[in-house]
Amino acid sequence: MAKAPKPRKKRVSPAEQARVEEIFHRFLALSDDPRTELNYASxxxxxxxxxxxxxxxxxxxxxxxxxxxxxxxxxxxxxxxxxxxxxxxxxxxxxxxxxxxxxxxxxxxxxxxxxxxxxxxxxxxxxxxxxxxxxxxxxxxxLRIEPAIAVDTHVFRVSHRLKLSAGKTPDQVEADLMAIVPEPYLTRAHHWLILHGRYTCVARRPKCEDCPIDDLCPSKSLFVGR
Known part of the structure; x- marks a missing residue:
């Protein structure tokens, strides 16, 4: 039975480490306890x-x-x-x-x-x-039991646009994210990426003008001015 990728370190440059850290630091500033939008009580x-x-x-x-x-x-x-x-x-x-x-x-x-x-x-x-x-x-x-990043269409899209992963499958993207996301943010990264993709970095025309991390996004030039 397949197991979730465990957090591991990925070799990246100091500049890239700083960029990734800043991305999630800004997400944290916007919402320090992001949760699913599904309603549940147990x-x-x-x-x-x-x-x-x-x-x-x-x-x-x-x-x-x-x-x-x-x-x-x-x-x-x-x-x-x-x-x-x-x-x-x-x-x-x-x-x-x-x-x-x-x-x-x-x-x-x-x-x-x-x-x-x-x-x-x-x-x-x-x-x-x-x-x-x-x-x-x-x-x-x-439930904050185990850090995990479930990759849906939103997470897949945002991860590629932010160059956090070049994985071709959800499993590959998940492994890349678990390796690159700083450990303090691992339990919340899943929700931040989903919400960012759902409301800001939308599929057809991302709202770069409203994006809190637009200056950290390598893909911004592909959409601004279109």
């Missing part, structure tokens, strides 16, 4: 929300889970709801039938093998239906 709700968020927006998941968690906020209650009872709550989310099967199967495993509690170890999390390495990384990092 590890179980977090695991469920993250699993539902695959190929869906956080906004759409929050709309669904606001109603869902009001009636099924524990594995026991989710099992009582059942797959057919769950579907109406999440039908507005992409791949809802597959996700419904996984959520109910996960609830069953949690009740049968973990006493109704979410195991907060990577291997145990990844053994749950629909919970891959990315979901496990999000959960463990959000």
């Amino acid at each position: 590890p179980y709700e977090l695991v469920t929300a993250v699993a539902l968020s695959a190929q869906a927006t956080d906004v759409s998941v929050n709309k669904a889970t606001t109603r869902l968690f009001a009636v099924a906020d524990t594995p026991q209650k989710m099992l009582a709801l059942g797959e057919e009872g769950l579907i109406p709550f999440i039908a507005s989310i992409g791949l809802f039938r597959t996700k419904a099967k996984n959520v109910i199967a996960t609830a069953a495993i949690l009740m049968e093998q973990h006493g109704g509690e979410v195991p907060l170890e990577r291997e145990a999390l990844m053994a749950l239906p629909g919970v891959g390495r990315k979901t496990a990384s999000v959960v463990l990092n959000e």
Whole structure:
């Protein structure tokens, strides 16, 4: 089973080290405790929300889970709801039938093998239906249990534009980020990069004029004046 890349040092010049340090120092100044935009009140709700968020927006998941968690906020209650009872709550989310099967199967495993509690170890999390390495990384990092950088489309894009990574796959980008991000920022880098990509360094036309790190971005000249 694949394991998350462990933090390691990457050989970079002193100037590059200073640039990377300044990037994350500025992110810290903007938000010292960034969190997921998914709504949750417990590890179980977090695991469920993250699993539902695959190929869906956080906004759409929050709309669904606001109603869902009001009636099924524990594995026991989710099992009582059942797959057919769950579907109406999440039908507005992409791949809802597959996700419904996984959520109910996960609830069953949690009740049968973990006493109704979410195991907060990577291997145990990844053994749950629909919970891959990315979901496990999000959960463990959000709960400040294990530094991890789950690479979604936002993190992938921002990392390349900032020249933090030239990796061609999410796993390669993750390994590069874990190597280059200063250790004090590792548990928060994931959220900073996602939020930066979601609201400022957007895909089609990044908002360089509003960017707090525009002077540190090697890609700025590609977009300014377009």
